[in-house]
Amino acid sequence: MTNTRFGRLGFIGFGKMAESIVSALGPSSETEAFRFISRSDGSRHRGSERGGIDCSDAPEKLFGSADTVVIAVTPQDLDDISPLFSQPPDALIVTLLAGISTDRIRAVTGSDRVCRMIPNIATAKRRSLVGMCFATTTDDESRERAHLLAAELGTPLPIPERLMPAATGIGGSGLAFAFRFAHALALGGVAEGMTYEQASMAAAAVLDGAAAMLLDGRHAAQLETDIASPAGTTIEGLQRLDEDGFTAAVMHAVRAASKKARSFEADLS
Numbered sequence: 129m130t131n132t133r134f135g136r137l138g139f140i141g142f143g144k145m146a147e148s149i150v151s152a153l154g155p156s157s158e159t160e161a162f163r164f165i166s167r168s169d170g171s172r173h174r175g176s177e178r179g180g181i182d183c184s185d186a187p188e189k190l191f192g193s194a195d196t197v198v199i200a201v202t203p204q205d206l207d208d209i210s211p212l213f214s215q216p217p218d219a220l221i222v223t224l225l226a227g228i229s230t231d232r233i234r235a236v237t238g239s240d241r242v243c244r245m246i247p248n249i250a251t252a253k254r255r256s257l258v259g260m261c262f263a264t265t266t267d268d269e270s271r272e273r274a275h276l277l278a279a280e281l282g283t284p285l286p287i288p289e290r291l292m293p294a295a296t297g298i299g300g301s302g303l304a305f306a307f308r309f310a311h312a313l314a315l316g317g318v319a320e321g322m323t324y325e326q327a328s329m330a331a332a333a334v335l336d337g338a339a340a341m342l343l344d345g346r347h348a349a350q351l352e353t354d355i356a357s358p359a360g361t362t363i364e365g366l367q368r369l370d371e372d373g374f375t376a377a378v379m380h381a382v383r384a385a386s387k388k389a390r391s392f393e394a395d396l397s
């Protein structure tokens with residue numbers, strides 16, 4: 129029953145993100161350790177369908193058994209769940225709420241142990257970037273436990289809280305930018321005579337290889353230079369990419385998404 133990596137896991141809210149985390153971590157004997165509180169019969173039903181996860185309306189059941197409680201409602205629902213925290217919980221609180229500060233979560237939950245995470249939908253494949261920061265009051269053991277959970281979901285990126293909007297821009301929205309790049313790469317293949325299916329699989333394999341090499345810790349600019357042989361094919365393509373504004377366009381996209389995330393933080397604070 130006990131999950132030795134990050135403790136028994138509970139959820140408040142069982143929507144897309146909670147479901148994606150549960151499907152990433154289970155099914156296993158540890159699935160028995162999941163427990164969640166939800167609002168409607170629909171999400172209760174979805175939750176119990178996914179490996180018999182125990183759903184309850186009683187906060188004392190959730191807080192009595194979970195070592196880590198993931199808040200997975202939408203930011204607009206935060207006020208609605210505040211009555212659940214009539215007693216400050218012992219559990220580590222992991223909040224997924226975009227734009228809501230750790231200070232606000234501490235105030236709502238009464239907990240000093242708060243980790244804020246920004247995952248993306250690649251959680252389901254355990255390949256998400258997980259931007260994460262902590263309330264300053266969070267103890268070391270809780271930080272370690274949150275880090276282990278993030279590592280199960282993909283690549284943890286511990287950052288100061290002021291950089292969470294940037295993590296949203298590069299990690300949350302950046303995944304969509306990567307899909308747009310994959311689509312463009314595939315269209316290039318189609319223009320050269322491949323079917324879209326062939327070109328799309330080729331683009332996926334190329335991105336997979338690029339990600340694996342980058343995750344080894346190598347520098348993108350160095351890898352790019354290694355590929356581009358003198359007077360070869362790659363340098364021709366790289367020149368065209370930048371003549372067409374590729375680098376500036378991607379930087380603008382990350383900055384625009386991060387700016388929007390900052391404006392959400394300001395609106396919600």
Ligand SMILES: NC(=O)c1ccc[n+]([C@@H]2O[C@H](COP(=O)([O-])OP(=O)(O)OC[C@H]3O[C@@H](n4cnc5c(N)ncnc54)[C@H](OP(=O)(O)O)[C@@H]3O)[C@@H](O)[C@H]2O)c1
Nearest residue numbers: 141142143144145166167168171201202205208224225226
């Ligand atoms: N989706 C993403 O890619 C993504 C990425 C990063 C962060 N996030 C963050 O993750 C959080 C969840 O996102 P999501 O996409 O999973 O949202 P979602 O699919 O709308 O799920 C929200 C869940 O919260 C439940 N809920 C709402 N009010 C409740 C209450 N008072 N008591 C108990 N449960 C309640 C809803 O229940 P019902 O189904 O019964 O209404 C639903 O199951 C958000 O804060 C979002 O900012 C999402």
